[in-house]
Amino acid sequence: MTFIEQLDAAGQKNDSLLCVGLDPDPARFPAHLRGRNDRIFEFCAAIVDATADLACAFKPQIAYFAARRAEEQLEALIAHIREKHPAIPVILDAKRGDIGSTAEQYAIEAFERYRADAVTVNPYMGRDSVDPYLAYPDKGVILLCRTSNPGGSDLQFLDVGGEKLYERVARLAAGEWNTSGQIGLVVGATFPAEIARVREIVGDLPLLVPGIGAQGGDVEATVKAGRTKQAGGLMINSSRAILYAGTDEGFTAAARRVALETRDAINLYR
């Protein structure tokens, strides 16, 4: 089954467009986890188990693991998801981007070492920096297009001959780069008008939309701008608002409550 088929099936099964982002910051963990060596795994696995019937995907952010020498915990976490919740695809949020020979190594990292179903990739280096990921036929490749951060506009909003740079990336990603139907795009929830514009350009291509929750994006505007007929066409990511909803031993129940509310809030506007 391809990543896009998995995403579609998980979205239907759980009636959900919610992607649960796993950005584990030990300083924000409940006190009872803090002393443990495997606390990053334990925290994330508990969040996963509490939300797996509410999510269409999980998205671990590799930087949070790499900063703490916790690659093995990331491997264990993805293995846990694949074993306990095999219906839910895993997007490794890594935003890699490099020349072809190096991109091949990053593709090995994402797809062979971590066994992720999809990976986020930066398009700045162009098509041959994306191709090595596409060589894995069942995997998804989600390119940065219009990011949710304040500086996202610095380059992405520049006019490149009658369209913005992010529109050009969307056209390339949906068009000549997407020879095998494996590509999706990251479009931030902080810019709903631009989600709508990207949707216009790319048809039903899967959009991963971060920026609701801690980053302040509006759910209604995001869903209305990004929705498609296909369940797998839209993933709305929330990380910190779910992960840190609780601060004590009840953190999984708190995370579940916020995930449920978020899923349902999204579903109001589909």
Add this chain to the structure above:
Amino acid sequence: MTFIEQLDAAGQKNDSLLCVGLDPDPARFPAHLRGRNDRIFEFCAAIVDATADLACAFKPQIAYFAARRAEEQLEALIAHIREKHPAIPVILDAKRGDIGSTAEQYAIEAFERYRADAVTVNPYMGRDSVDPYLAYPDKGVILLCRTSNPGGSDLQFLDVGGEKLYERVARLAAGEWNTSGQIGLVVGATFPAEIARVREIVGDLPLLVPGIGAQGGDVEATVKAGRTKQAGGLMINSSRAILYAGTDEGFTAAARRVALETRDAINLYR
């Protein structure tokens, strides 16, 4: 001492603009190293020891380590360089790029975990994706500008209001983003005219130029286009041509010979 001061001092000490890239591919290692658990470290450390008096910097490419679960060998390699060759700065080639809170984690990875002196960063997400690295005042941040791969032109060569996107990146990097003088740029050797154009825009800002050797860039054209009065203003990277110059137990001598030839070929045109 800041990264740029280190680079300048190492360049003067070794009369060198050569950055030795460490892209360890075990499939290309000499046979006698192949069975060893620490072969990636052993191979790279041997190359480092054979070339440390010929280089202005070492540049390990993290993808080659991450693909093989060899983060500990990368830590050990950088520790080895810092202990045995403390005059030579280490550039971690990671090309990270993410929103501020995640970029903080990547900065911890590069500067606290690996203790690199500089890191390569992708500018696509804009200024706030770069700032967290600049919060480490002695460290260098080398932004992708004009990359050496064929697809480099797909976005970087687009016209953005009278200049190319890579020229805009160069202007931002040398201008409003560079509040603390820590920024450098990656400009590929496969495009000497564009090295010259970037040099025109950025003055003496350090340029890291990959693409000679295996990628086919011309040394004379590269040096003439990129040279400055300051030793630290130009680093010309060669990886595979040095690393894989030999295929047997004499690989360090072969690497040294190519590094020496490359350093001297560069120095002909300074």
